[in-house]
Amino acid sequence: MRIILDGMGGDHAPASVVEGAVLASKKIEHEICIIGQEELIQAELGKYKYDAAKITVIDAREVITNDDAPVRAVRSKKDSSIVKGINMVKNGEGDIFISAGSTGALMAGGLFLLGRIQGIDRPALASVYPIMGSKASLLLDAGANAECKPNNLLEFGIMGNIYMEKVLGRENPRVGLVNLGAEAAKGNTLTKAAYELLEQSHLNFIGNVEAREVPKGACDVIVADGITGNVILKLTEGLAWNILQVMKKKFTDGMKAKLGAALLLDKIGELKKDFDYSEYGGAPILGVKGPIVKMHGSSSANAVMNTILKGIPFVEGNVVETIQNSVLEIEEITLSE
Numbered sequence: 001m002r003i004i005l006d007g008m009g010g011d012h013a014p015a016s017v018v019e020g021a022v023l024a025s026k027k028i029e030h031e032i033c034i035i036g037q038e039e040l041i042q043a044e045l046g047k048y049k050y051d052a053a054k055i056t057v058i059d060a061r062e063v064i065t066n067d068d069a070p071v072r073a074v075r076s077k078k079d080s081s082i083v084k085g086i087n088m089v090k091n092g093e094g095d096i097f098i099s100a101g102s103t104g105a106l107m108a109g110g111l112f113l114l115g116r117i118q119g120i121d122r123p124a125l126a127s128v129y130p131i132m133g134s135k136a137s138l139l140l141d142a143g144a145n146a147e148c149k150p151n152n153l154l155e156f157g158i159m160g161n162i163y164m165e166k167v168l169g170r171e172n173p174r175v176g177l178v179n180l181g182a183e184a185a186k187g188n189t190l191t192k193a194a195y196e197l198l199e200q201s202h203l204n205f206i207g208n209v210e211a212r213e214v215p216k217g218a219c220d221v222i223v224a225d226g227i228t229g230n231v232i233l234k235l236t237e238g239l240a241w242n243i244l245q246v247m248k249k250k251f252t253d254g255m256k257a258k259l260g261a262a263l264l265l266d267k268i269g270e271l272k273k274d275f276d277y278s279e280y281g282g283a284p285i286l287g288v289k290g291p292i293v294k295m296h297g298s299s300s301a302n303a304v305m306n307t308i309l310k311g312i313p314f315v316e317g318n319v320v321e322t323i324q325n326s327v328l329e330i331e332e333i334t335l336s337e
Contacts, residue, residue, distance in 0.1 A: 020304020
């Protein structure tokens with residue numbers, strides 16, 4: 001397997017990207033190809049001992065930033081790490097593309113260069129959602145689609161179900177629709193219609209899930225439109241960070257608190273790890289004709305390493321092909337409406 005890694009994407013590139021690649025290369029036998037401005041990447045690689053047969057570099061002179069208009073950048077910056085990397089997957093020169101760069105550019109690149117899976121109307125960003133003391137859930141859409149139709153939410157449920165089974169190893173995952181009440185009749189026109197479609201599917205659909213139930217692990221696949229999903233994800237991240245900061249302040253306020261913190265150090269560490277996005281890897285873009293994974297913009301070396309490691313079953317599980325084979329069910333359900 002050849003893993004294509006964007007060396008120029010993210011707040012800490014290329015330093016954290018290169019370090020993460022080196023860490024991952026020591027755990028796997030696959031080749032990691034870092035694409036970007038060669039002299040910068042080689043300078044970072046020079047800081048580490050690594051197997052040169054496992055890590056290669058391909059030069060790309062241009063960089064797509066978050067300030068660039070995504071569609072225009074993909075069309076005009078042909079020599080960027082994002083465009084060249086996605087084209088390598090398209091041309092069979094790589095098996096998966098991983099980047100911490102612009103989400104919009106990655107989505108545009110996936111659509112224009114790889115193309116949508118036939119029958120999938122809207123590709124989605126699927127993000128692992130941490131559950132305290134339990135296995136993580138998968139949230140989609142996490143922000144790629146601000147406006148959705150009922151059949152899009154059905155697509156999200158089916159694609160999330162496949163990824164959860166093939167990559168995260170969860171058999172018959174519970175699929176829930178985020179809504180303002182648990183009753184089937186609750187919600188707006190979108191959620192009511194989506195509820196009916198999901199109910200007709202082969203999925204283990206458990207119905208509507210209220211936001212307060214999501215952090216408790218009420219379902220394994222959390223289905224929502226892009227705005228709702230993104231708000232849930234970022235609110236949870238912000239809340240978790242603030243709770244950890246308050247705990248840190250409380251546990252360092254006086255000698256008694258410090259002694260108590262020392263006794264609970266292992267448990268505090270476990271709690272922090274539960275909410276650390278770097279432990280879960282990146283978010284796959286599901287619905288395009290090739291594996292693309294979006295990492296957090298501020299990804300650390302640990303996050304890059306974990307994204308590479310968790311990207312391997314994305315390819316080995318034939319997720320893209322399985323989604324393609326599931327399109328027929330989506331068409332049958334939507335046509336029956």
